[in-house]
């Protein structure tokens with residue numbers, strides 16, 4: 268078991284001073300007079316008991332004290348109590364912590380200036396009572412921001428805090444009050460020692476599984492420490508003495524943190540650590556080998572590093588307010604980054620730009636030792652390294668992560684250490700109609716152009732998407748093979764098909780002809796965007812990255828049962844799907860179409876196919892032939908029509924010339940020319 272002691276644990280300056288004064292008083296008085304404190308000098312019963320043995324008595328109120336010496340403890344006393352002590356002729360030795368005394372002075376001054384004094388702290392805590400007791404008018408006390416709404420606030424309010432208040436609570440309360448008053452004066456009177464201890468305890472508690480907080484249970488300071496440790500995620504035990512330690516708390520635990528409240532003496536811390544050391548040997552065999560968290564080897568007893576103006580340090584956000592960010596820089600004081608120093612692009616609220624736990628480089632602008640604060644700039648530290656990073660990213664085509672800060676005309680503004688512009692056309696691979704939802708997102712960017720002189724940087728997220736897409740495509744293509752059936756999501760429909768995402772944004776084309784076995788006019792007849800479907804990989808072109816898909820190949824082929832369902836010479840009903848010059852396509856079943864040639868469309872001669880049939884028309888057809896291999900069916904409407912009865916046939920009349928052979932009816936040459944013959948004969952005889 269490794270024991271890690273917080274660097275600032277135990278007595279704070281104020282407590283140590285009060286104890287020194289008390290002990291000196293005991294020595295000075297030498298037992299000749301009684302010495303009192305009103306209430307225990309510190310919230311630690313062991314110390315109080317030891318001082319009691321030396322002669323320091325604890326009185327509940329001044330009524331119990333008649334003479335002697337009154338030591339004012341570090342919490343201070345109200346003016347009324349001091350006056351009463353004076354009236355009783357008590358010798359008053361003031362051991363009020365200077366930080367508390369300052370709070371009292373401020374409270375009194377606020378009251379004198381007419382401000383209503385509001386103290387953020389624990390009602391009835393001696394320190395708060397002492398502060399209230401220095402104000403001549405009635406003052407208010409609140410423990411949390413939630414109590415502000417119930418307050419009756421004046422126009423002018425002066426706010427101070429109890430020295431041990433957690434900063435977060437103080438800031439929340441102040442914000443709530445400021446929202447309700449016209450004028451306010453705010454003094455952050457939180458003691459640096461208290462803040463320092465809480466911060467260290469919180470950091471240590473983040474790195475160990477178990478924390479031991481030593482201090483009085485009635486001490487506000489110790490209670491806040493324990494609360495910080497619990498909030499940081501450590502199992503936390505608050506003890507007042509080493510006797511309370513239990514073996515079980517550390518069983519199997521490799522690293523334990525120890526811190527102590529401001530009222531805890533060093534000897535008590537040593538005693539607790541000594542007891543824990545004894546546990547180590549007992550538990551060595553039981554350790555489970557729990558990992559030491561990163562950074563656990565940090566030596567918390569080491570002195571804090573020195574800071575210099577202009578130095579760049581690592582800052583870790585511990586608190587975010589609208590106007591400033593509180594960071595831990597490993598220095599004794601907290602660091603503050605004002606809103607204007609957060610980012611190259613102005614932010615409305617610091618809360619928009621960073622969150623608790625963020626770690627980044629910050630440049631030291633100013634060290635205010637009086638206030639114990641360090642002013643830092645995240646913006647300037649980032650600017651210094653931004654151009655170098657941008658150049659390297661451009662030269663090596665690296666991707667830079669950056670947060671989108673604002674939507675402007677024509678694109679987006681991105682914080683890449685300097686102001687970067689992303690044209691709308693480079694926001695994404697697809698068209699983005701509304702850029703506003705992208706504001707606030709952290710995305711990857713490629714550097715398109717940069718000009719350090721003109722402080723101009725143009726970025727592209729689209730190129731990052733394309734690069735990622737190509738990588739994903741390569742991986743998907745290495746996995747898929749032709750004929751493989753894969754799951755896909757329909758992304759876009761076009762007139763010629765659908766783009767289907769088959770994994771990691773890799774899209775393949777499902778052509779309209781591959782959507783179904785039947786003819787599909789438009790993809791929307793079959794699919795809708797975001798449909799989840801199974802598709803077969805038809806083809807992969809590694810060179811172009813094109814992937815062809817088929818939906819119909821994953822569906823049963825209706826042609827496989829065509830010869831079972833249909834026979835040649837069968838007459839069936841079909842629906843005309845398309846009419847073309849040479850005939851008409853007629854659907855017989857889903858996915859099964861046949862062709863009726865134009866000559867088969869009617870029982871008469873048809874000039875144009877559309878004169879005979881129209882798409883959508885249901886007609887009887889006779890199946891002339893089936894070729895399942897070629898997926899062809901020949902059809903005839905003409906053959907399916909009922910036969911018209913044929914008209915009776917008339918025998919044709921034969922026009923024949925009858926040659927009369929009868930000799931008696933014969934016309935002879937003599938009949939025709941005989942007289943002529945006779946005349947010629949008579950002439951010759953004369």
Ligand code: F3S
Nearest residue numbers: 279281364366430458
């Ligand atoms: Fe004083 Fe701060 Fe300690 S106010 S008593 S130094 S915690």
